[in-house]
Amino acid sequence: MLDLLTDEFGALAEELLENCRQQGIIMVPYEKLRTPAVQANHWKAGRSAADIHDTRKRLLQQDCQFLLECIDKATPQQRHQSLTNALPGCSWHQWGEAMDCYWSLNGRDIWDIAYLDADNRNGYKVYATEARKLGLEAGYFWDSIQDGVHVQLRKEASPLVCYSLKMINDVMEEYFS
Template structure:
């Protein structure tokens, strides 16, 4: 699936397009596959690899903070299985705000996920991180706590919690994504 770049915020899209062009100029093709992500999609990813107890604690914390919509997203998606993908609960990933994209490295027409493989002395994810930094973007591969090499985002803030409460984030997510 290809990411719909038209759903990104106007401040991010041209910089992302420049990033992709800069990578191509260095002989690396990076293809966006996930841009705007709904809170339910984020909930599915967050729930992967988490125990029932962890999920119950997080839901209770969200409800106590007045973030019922976010709590409901975690409950609604039900059990999920898989490797850890994200530490961001719904609303706290910049994907939900149209300010983040995940890309994969294309090698001979196929997705390459290795962050160690080199072609012509280059690794696509490391090239993307270097070029993202030059453009003032935040490459997830350089994060200390949970490196996320396919990820690049507009802001260096880890989440909207620097400027909003959980209740405000929940309300905004409900406004944007409830049908």
């Protein structure tokens, strides 16, 4: 099920899901390894033409042809707001070190991260708390944008903290082209 994740993160993700199950919280992975093409669709959704133009210019200036092609080929569903600020390659999903899960409660998919069950428990908070116990980063606890479905291996918000945009471009091209 989690075989496309890195070995380290995959093992921790399996343990996280089991720890939640033991508490009666069923978290269902729906997005694990995300390709740069899918990330580009998520990024491009809701972006203005000016924002896309400026980003294309930046990618060209930094010789990031692969990431630029991902942006150019992206066909997002029309949205009024963007799904992410992370460019292709700039999310830990593309590195196999992040996972998004939704809460399944009595056969119902719960997407409201503030929802409380009949026992006054929040599945997303349990998920995030258990993730922290395993040393994972949980988007539920982020201040800037609460992303209750998201957990990742690294504390750094983005690969851009660790790598240059050009290096990210080259790694993504090697892995995904």
